[in-house]
Amino acid sequence: MSDESFSESEAEELVKVEEDSFKSKPINKQTRSWLIPLCGGTGLGIAIALGSMGILSYLPARQQTAVANKAAPKVNPAMTVTVATVEKTRIARTLNTTGTVAARDLIPVLPQANGLQIKIIPEDVKEGSLIKKGQVLAILDDSILQAQISQAKADVESKQADVASKQADLASKLANTISNQAIVQQRKADLAQAQAKLEEAEKNFRRYRQLAVSGGISQQELDTRSYTMKTAKETVRLAEENVYSAQANVGSARANTSSAEANINKAKADVRSSIAKVQQLQAQLGQTVVRAPVSGIVAEKLARVGDVTGVPPQTQVGNIIGGTQKLFSIIRDQRLELQAQVPEIQLPQVEVGASVQITSDLDHRVRLQGRVRDIQPLVNDKRREATVKIDLPPTDLLKPGMFARAAITTNTTIAIAVPQKAVQPQPDGSAILLILSGADTVRAQKVEVGEPIDDRLVEIKSGLQLDDRVIVDGAGYLKEGDKVRVVSQAGEQGSRGAGEQGRNN
The missing domain is CATH 2.40.420.20 (conserved putative lor/sdh protein from methanococcus maripaludis s2 fold)
Structure with a gap:
């Protein structure tokens, strides 16, 4: 404040001196009147300059005073921490191993009809596709089967006509048998009549013979009676032969009837065989549509449009099962397993049902919880390792053939x-x-x-x-x-x- 006061008083004094100086020279007032405003402006400028210098020196002092008057802060701790x-805590001890991802249940799809060309494979059927049971996987060409069915139906009609013809022949044979049976009855009646006449002739002969002995009749009369008796006997013999002959005819007619019945039965069997062939071909016609036997994921697609079932390409010789070409492979219900290799000395630590943590070196998203399902009874005699099968939950991150790591829980x-x-x-x-x-x-x-x-x-x-x-x-x-x-x-x-x-x- 002292610097500012001194500066202002000094400026005022200078201005006053100038004014007094002008007053003491009245003679020159008119001639030098222009100096008055000049001197006044000069003095005012000096006063303003000196005042400004005082203000500039005053501001830092005020700031220093304000900083000095602030309270000293408290010392904070070195760091804020958690x-x-x-x-x-309960810790699960684990056994680390590695293995290969495989399908738990790989179902082969085989053609039910061989020798047919693959005509259609739907576009949505490809490796990795999710399919449902009964879904159409392929359609085979059925033109050959259709022709075979038509031929088999014609054969059935021909066999049925043959049965009708043989049935008519049987009816004729049956009628002949009945006729012969009637003849037998007639011959038997003739035989009975001849036997009655023979019996009467024999009685007459015996009576006339007694009369001839007593002389009641002549010898000629007796000879006549004897001849009549002999004729009656011959008639009986002929009647018996006729009966035998008629009975033989009946037997022959019955044999013909049996033969006709056998022919009918054979013709009917031929008809049934032809009908069965038609049904078989119709069943094969239904088999030209290859459907998925189970739900799951298509693991392999080996079939191509134009292939003939049962005749695999040279590149698929290894895909023959039971003499039939494999068309597809399906992972049932998307179920996968990890086939982990465990050294034999560590096998006692592994138990069926143990929890397993599954990870992958290539995909860090793979963190799955599996479970030991089975421990294979055989140990590899070269590596001294056994295969432990671990069930995996459904996932899109793992595929059959991929490598994975397993941490098998042994105890806690x-x-x-x-x-x-x-x-x-x-x-x-x-x-x-x-x-x-x-x-x-x-x-x-x-x-x-x-x-x-x-x-x-x-x-x-x-x-x-x-x-x-x-x-x-x-x-x-x-x-x-x-x-x-x-x-x-x-x-x-x-x-x-x-x-x-x-x-x-």
């Missing part, structure tokens, strides 16, 4: 685990954890680290106590004795209610 409380145990990023590796190969001592002080603790449990947690074998508070976020920037401020508990350990965690064996 902590995790050390707790027990209780251990201490902390977040991996809380562990601070040391140059000598050891590791430390920064533990919160009291409310805000950092303490370094050397620990023995076990194997990683998963991508978040690691097992601590020794060096920690339950309920210790381990610094997680910010641990890499701290040292022992630093002051910190805890904002929240780290949620990364998740040991409470987290269930089983995996650990490599």
Whole structure:
């Protein structure tokens, strides 16, 4: 303020001196009147300049005074951190192995009719397609079957006409048999009449012979009676022969009838055979439509339009099953399995039903939960490994033939685990954890680290106590004795209610 006051008074004094100077020279007033405004303006400019200099020197002083008057801030902790409380957790011990993804149930689709050309394959039927049971996979050319069916039907009609002809012949044979049977009856009647006449002639002959002995009649009369008796006997003999002959005719007629019946039966059998052939061809006609036997995914498409069923191309010689060409392969219900190889010395650790974690080196999205379904009884005598079949859940990330890793759960145990990023590796190969001592002080603790449990947690074998508070976020920037401020508990350990965690064996 003193600099500003001095400057202003000095300027006023200079202006006053100039005015007095002008007043003391009245003679020159008229001649030098133009100097008055000039001197006044000059003095005013000097006053303004001096005032400005005072103001400029005054402002920094005020700012320094304001900064000096501010209260000194409180010293903050070194860093804001999060902590995790050390707790027990259940760890699943696992056996790591590798294997190949395969179809659990691969169903071959074979043609039911051989020798037919493949006419149509729907565009939506290709490898990897999802299909349903009964869906059309291919249509075969049925023109040959249609011609065979027409010929077989004509043959049936011809055989049926032959049956009708033979039935008419049978009716004729039956009529002849009946006629011969009537003749037999007539001959028998003639025989009975001849036998009656013979009996009468014999009686007469015996009576006349007694009369001839007594002389009642002549010898000639007796000879006549004897001749009549002999004639009657001959008549009886002829009648018997006629009966036998008629009976023979009946037997022959019956034989002809039986033969006619046999011919009819054979003709009817021929008709049935022809009808069966028609039905077989019609069934084959239905088989010209190849349908999916099960629902699933098309794993292989071996058929091509123009191929003849039962006659595979040279490139598909290995796709013959039971003498029939395989057209497609279907993975039933999309079910896959991992065929993992396990050394024989580790087989006792694996149990059917054990949980398995499936991963892939090529696709990190693959994190599937499988289960051991079967352990093959045979061990490879060269590699000393057995195949363990692991059921996989339905997925689009894995395909048959792909490589995958499996962590088979062998047992579970209780251990201490902390977040991996809380562990601070040391140059000598050891590791430390920064533990919160009291409310805000950092303490370094050397620990023995076990194997990683998963991508978040690691097992601590020794060096920690339950309920210790381990610094997680910010641990890499701290040292022992630093002051910190805890904002929240780290949620990364998740040991409470987290269930089983995996650990490599």
